[in-house]
Amino acid sequence: MSVLPTDSLATPRFCGVPTFMRLPQATSLEGLDAAIIGLPSDSGAPFRTGARFAPNAVRAMSIMLRPINPYRGGINVFERLRVADAGDAAVVPGYLEETLAQIETAVRALAQAGLTPFGIGGDHSVTLAELRAVAATHGPLALIQFDSHSDTWDSYFAGKKYSAGTPFRRGVEEGIIDPSHSIQIGMRGSLFAPDDVSQSLDLGYEVVTTDAMFEMGLPALAQHIAARTAGRPAFLTFDLDFVDPAAAPGVQTPESGGPNARETLALLRALKDINLVGADVVELSPGFDQPAQITALLAATVMAELIALRADR
Ligand code: MN
Ligand code: MN
Numbered sequence: 001m002s003v004l005p006t007d008s009l010a011t012p013r014f015c016g017v018p019t020f021m022r023l024p025q026a027t028s029l030e031g032l033d034a035a036i037i038g039l040p041s042d043s044g045a046p047f048r049t050g051a052r053f054a055p056n057a058v059r060a061m062s063i064m065l066r067p068i069n070p071y072r073g074g075i076n077v078f079e080r081l082r083v084a085d086a087g088d089a090a091v092v093p094g095y096l097e098e099t100l101a102q103i104e105t106a107v108r109a110l111a112q113a114g115l116t117p118f119g120i121g122g123d124h125s126v127t128l129a130e131l132r133a134v135a136a137t138h139g140p141l142a143l144i145q146f147d148s149h150s151d152t153w154d155s156y157f158a159g160k161k162y163s164a165g166t167p168f169r170r171g172v173e174e175g176i177i178d179p180s181h182s183i184q185i186g187m188r189g190s191l192f193a194p195d196d197v198s199q200s201l202d203l204g205y206e207v208v209t210t211d212a213m214f215e216m217g218l219p220a221l222a223q224h225i226a227a228r229t230a231g232r233p234a235f236l237t238f239d240l241d242f243v244d245p246a247a248a249p250g251v252q253t254p255e256s257g258g259p260n261a262r263e264t265l266a267l268l269r270a271l272k273d274i275n276l277v278g279a280d281v282v283e284l285s286p287g288f289d290q291p292a293q294i295t296a297l298l299a300a301t302v303m304a305e306l307i308a309l310r311a312d313r
Contacts, residue, residue, distance in 0.1 A: 044125025121282030179204030222270035250289025
C-alpha cells in the first residue's frame, strides 16, 4: 500500500501540522522505504549559527512541492517509495560530540530497519554522524558532496576535531568513507592555505571545482558521478553554500560565484544509476533567509529531487 502525502487539491497546503511535503508523520517504521529526519544542530558552525531551526523551516516551505516528478518520466515519487517524516533527532545544544552520538543513534535505527534516511541539517558536522550510522549497515560509503568548501580540515579552533569544517577528513580516518569512489563538487573561492584543495586529493577524493564543473558540462558531470561511485553504496550530502548566495542567501558560510538554482537542479535531475543509501541537505540558516525563505524553498526542492533519485533506482 502506498504512503501518500495529503492531497493539496483537497485541503489547502497551509492546513495541518507541517511535515516534509505533507507526508504522514511516522508512528512506526514498518512498511516504509525511507524517512525524513530533522537534525537540528548548529553546535559545529564556525560562522553563522541558526541551522538548529532549519528542519522546520524546510518543512514549512516543502508544502509547496507536488508528488509528480516530470524530470524522471513523470513518476509519482510516493507511489514508488513509501516515505514518512520521522521527526527530529534529539540534540544537546552546545555539546557537539554528545549531539553527534544522539544523531547517530536516531539514524542508525532507520538504516537498520532497511530505510533510506533523508536528513535535514543542521550544520555540516551532522553528516559525520549520519555516515557512521549508515556505514554500520552498508559498509564504507561512496560520498557525493556538493559544497563550495571541502570540509576536510584537520581541526578548527584550539585543535577541536569535530566541526562543520572537518567531517570529510574524520570520515576517511574512521574508514566509513571510501575516498577512491567519492567525489567533492563545487569548491571555489578564497582559501586558508595554498594546499586547501590538495588536502582533499591527498585523502583520495576527486575534486571538481565550480569552474571545472561548468567546463565539463552538467550532463557529463552527472554521468561521471555515477561512474565514480559505481559498485558502492552512496551517501549524497548537499551543502546549500554550493549554490550562489544570490539564490541561497540563508546559509552559514556563503561563497560568491556559484551555480544558480536552475543549474543546481539541472545537475541533480541529470543524476541516475546511483545506489543511494542516504542523503542530506545541510547548512540552512533560516534567520539569514528573510524575508522570502528562498533558501528553504530550494532546500526542500533539492530534497525532493534526492528522494526522486532514490525512487528512480
Ligand atoms: Mn560543508
Ligand atoms: Mn560549505
